[in-house]
Amino acid sequence: xxxxxxxxxxxxxxxxxxxxxxxxxxxxxxxxxxxxxxxxxxxxxxxxxxxxxxxxxxxxxxxxxxxxxxxxxxxxxxxxxxxxxxxxxxxxxxxxxxxxxxxxxxxxxxxxxxxx
Amino acid sequence: xxxxxxxxxxxxxxxxxxxxxxxxxxxxxxxxxxxxxxxxxxxxxxxxxxxxxxxxxxxxxxxxxxxxxxxxxxxxxxxxxxxxxxxxxxxxxxxxxxxxxxxxxxxxxxx
Numbered sequence: 001x002x003x004x005x006x007x008x009x010x011x012x013x014x015x016x017x018x019x020x021x022x023x024x025x026x027x028x029x030x031x032x033x034x035x036x037x038x039x040x041x042x043x044x045x046x047x048x049x050x051x052x053x054x055x056x057x058x059x060x061x062x063x064x065x066x067x068x069x070x071x072x073x074x075x076x077x078x079x080x081x082x083x084x085x086x087x088x089x090x091x092x093x094x095x096x097x098x099x100x101x102x103x104x105x106x107x108x109x110x111x112x113x114x115x116x
Numbered sequence: 117x118x119x120x121x122x123x124x125x126x127x128x129x130x131x132x133x134x135x136x137x138x139x140x141x142x143x144x145x146x147x148x149x150x151x152x153x154x155x156x157x158x159x160x161x162x163x164x165x166x167x168x169x170x171x172x173x174x175x176x177x178x179x180x181x182x183x184x185x186x187x188x189x190x191x192x193x194x195x196x197x198x199x200x201x202x203x204x205x206x207x208x209x210x211x212x213x214x215x216x217x218x219x220x221x222x223x224x225x226x227x
Contacts, residue, residue, distance in 0.1 A: 048213035107159025
């Protein structure tokens with residue numbers, strides 16, 4: 001069964017550093033997402049991406065965050081200057097269609113980001 | 117998206133049937149009900165979706181009464197590996213891209 005993959009599985013960085021989290025969505029999917037989950041808290045939506053542009057973003061997704069699909073397979077999340085509160089699990093997801101409830105989103109295993 | 121309420125946690129034993137009920141009093145006419153499962157340190161995984169009556173797949177059944185103000189996820193004969201957090205989500209087929217997760221129900225299956 002096709003699956004979403006993410007690298008690295010764990011990233012440790014110093015506060016103020018830039019990090020890039022990478023994802024390879026399922027190949028025939030057209031919609032891509034990033035979510036995050038702070039330890040012990042809810043899964044939170046960050047951003048959705050379709051046709052090479054952001055289609056929706058949350059309040060969390062401020063100017064420090066950016067997303068890119070640099071080639072036909074990768075989807076990246078960049079945090080320009082990490083803060084302690086950015087420490088969380090970051091999940092990439094993809095779907096064939098863009099309607100959240102009726103188009104199943106398939107999640108990757110996550111990248112655990114630790115900001116020191 | 118309609119607000120959902122589900123128990124914070126549930127305990128069960130291997131081999132038992134587990135029923136997790138979700139309340140969604142403000143469900144709209146075109147809303148669907150979807151359940152996701154999340155194992156520790158993993159991403160959420162789609163389990164089942166329904167609109168009304170009963171839906172069954174290889175993993176679970178979803179029971180939705182006629183008024184659709186609640187729904188019950190039924191897991192037959194659970195095993196230890198079913199220990200996870202289960203999320204009920206309600207939203208319209210034409211709504212936005214994002215999934216909004218609540219706190220979910222933490223199911224613990226004991227030997």
